[in-house]
Amino acid sequence: MEKIKLIATTNMGLEAVTKRELIDLGYEDIKVSDGKIEINCELKDIAILNLKLRTAERVLLLIDSFRAETFEELFNKVFEIRWWDYIAKDDNFIIQGRSRKSKLFSISDCQRITEKAIIEKLKMKYKISWFEKSGPRVKIEVSLLNDIAEITMDTSGDGLHKRGYREVNYKAPLSETIAASLVKLTFWNKDRILSDPFCGSGTIPIEAAMIEKNIAPGLMRKFDFENFTFFDPDIFKEEKKKCYSEIKYDVKLEILASDVSYKAIQIAKSNAEILGLDEDISFFQKDIKDIDLPDDYGVIITNPPYGERIGKEDVEELNIELGKLAKTLKTWSFYIITANENFEKNFGRKAHRNRKLYNGRIKTYYYQYYGPKPKR
Ligand SMILES: C[S@@+](CC[C@H](N)C(=O)[O-])C[C@H]1O[C@@H](n2cnc3c(N)ncnc32)[C@H](O)[C@@H]1O
Incomplete structure (x- = not known):
C-alpha cells in the first residue's frame, strides 16, 4: 500500500486532544507542532481520518516540502511536482496560501507563482493552453514557515466541523x-x-x-x-x-x-x-x-x-x-x-x-x- 503523509489541522490549543484521538485510532507515527499533526500513513487513511476525526479541522495531503527563499526557487520546486497525478484536466483547482516568519512573505505572490508553476506543468501533459476549471474543486495550499514551503492538497474540502447534522443554528453556536x-x-x-x-x-x-x-462524525457529509x-x-x-x-x-x-x-x-x-x-x-x-x-x-x-x-x-x-x-x-x-x-x-x-x-x-x-x- 502506498505510503503518504497526512496533516490533521487543529484549533490552537487542542493539538494534544487530536493527538490522543489519533493514538486511540491506532496511529503511532505522528509528529505534533502548532495547530497541526503530521501522520505517516496509507492512502486509505484519507477516508478513515476524514470520517472519524472529531477534533481536527481538516485533513491535508502533504505533496511536497522544501526550502524556498526566492520566487524562482518556489516556482522551480512546484514545477517539479507531477501535478497530473493530483489534478485532472477539468478540475477547479484553487490555490490558497499562508506565510509566517519567511522571506517570501507576500501571500498573494506565493499563490500566484504556485498557480503559474502548476499550470505550466499541467499544460505539458494535457496539451491545452486554457483550463476551464469546470470540474470538481481541488484546494491546493502553499504554506511557508521559516522559509520552508509545504505544498498540500485539502482532502476534506469544507472544514470537518461541518458534520451535516446542524441544519439550523441558534445564536452563537459552538464549533462542533x-x-x-x-x-x-x-x-x-x-x-x-x-x-x-x-x-x-x-x-x-x-x-x-x-x-x-x-x-463517526463524517458519515453524513x-x-x-x-x-x-x-x-x-x-x-x-x-x-x-x-x-x-x-x-x-x-x-x-x-x-x-x-x-x-x-x-x-x-x-x-x-x-x-x-x-x-x-x-x-x-x-x-x-x-x-x-x-x-x-x-x-x-x-x-x-x-x-x-x-x-x-x-x-x-x-x-x-x-x-x-x-x-x-x-x-x-x-x-x-x-x-x-x-x-x-x-x-x-x-x-x-x-x-x-x-x-x-x-x-x-x-x-x-x-x-x-x-x-x-x-x-
Ligand atoms: C453561547 S450560547 C450556547 C451555544 C451552544 N453551545 C451551541 O453550540 O449552540 C448560550 C445559550 O444560553 C442561553 N441562555 C441565556 N440565558 C439563559 C438562562 N437564563 N438560562 C438558560 N439558558 C440561557 C441562550 O438562549 C443561548 O442559547
Missing part, C-alpha cells in the same frame, strides 16, 4: 470540533448524567452522544477527496460501511439539554433527530435559575453566553447562578467554556484547571472543576 474536544477533555462517560443548561443548538450534547455511541482521480471510491465505501458497523446502538445515555429559549430547544431537538439521538438526549426549556438535577456524580459541560449580545452584568449574573447550582451539586464536575475573564470570581471558586483555547477568533477559557469520583 471544539464541542467534541471539550467533551474529550472531561471524565464524562456513558454511566454518568451529562447536563448542558445553556445548550443553544445542542452541539455539546449531540457531540457527547456521538462519542459514546461511536457514531461529502469530502473533496471523493472526487480525486487517485482515490479509489470502493475504499471510501468500505470504510464507511465499517463505521456503520461500529456504531454502538445499545449504549443508553442520560443527557439533559436545556436552554431558556424555546426556539433553541426546537432547533437542538431537530438537529439531534437528524442523527437519531432524540432518545438519548432529553431537551427541555428551563432557565438556569430553575434547573433541578439529582446530586448523582453528573457532569456539566456548558457554554454560557459570552456577552456579545447580552450585557456584561447579565452574563455575570448567569455565572453567579451557575456557581449557586454547583454549591448544591456537591458530587458533580463542572466544565465551562467562556470568554468572560471574571468567571471564577462570579462562579465563586477557582478552577482545578483552566485551559486557553480559541473559538474561531475569540479567546476563550475552559474552566474545569473536578467533582469526586463516582462510587462503584
